[in-house]
Amino acid sequence: MTQRGRLRLAATLPATSQALATVVSRLAPGTPADDLGAIELGLAEVLTNLARHAFGPGDAGRINLHWATGDDGVDLQVTDCGRPIPSDTLAAAGRHPLDFEHTELAELPESGLGLVLVMRVFDSVGYRSRGGVNRLSLRRLWH
């Protein structure tokens, strides 16, 4: 089943929860459960990251979210006009080994894994920041 949708939300944590509930309920018919869970996690990390880092205190930033499902997966686009993600951050997140088995207790990460998860759950992640507009393009193939 093919479906398209769009959503505009405030870059805040409460709006993030609400948007996720909407997107999950819209994608649920026809999306394999494991894929739906992965999409929810990845999108949660993206929107949380924007709520925390893209806009200054008191600056009510807006986020535009578009999605389209097809036979082989889903494409999502997240657009905002806030501070862009620093250029090497996504690439570095993609290289994170996620191997903590022998990590000392004190060195275990209490934060900073959000974009690492984004790079893991999506099969393709593209990012462009131009003219003050940031666009994150995410694709998840049905696994």
Place this chain on the structure above:
Amino acid sequence: MQLIQVERVDGIAVIVPTMRRLDAGVAPAFKQEVVAVVQGGERRLLVDLAKVEFVDSSGLGALVSVLKALGGQGSLALSGAQGNVMSLFKLTRMDRVFAIEADRAKGLQRLGGG
């Protein structure tokens, strides 16, 4: 808002989150409440995730914080993680860091109770 209920079974503090989503919106307060239990002197903790349907990296970070608060002088186990919650632990390979048991009874056993 109280985000956890604490039950004591065989000298083990069983932490039951009251929310279905342990995400960025609640993780800091959740961490604070569980760390307060550790600071209150509890040394064996079981966090029962059976009713939690979603955990993100912030929720995971809060659980790491609890592990650190115990500082190697106590034990933490998790129980009841399923579906998307268990997938997160596997995806991040944190299933090799945390002691994760299928249900509360096995979690209590792991901590020497039950």
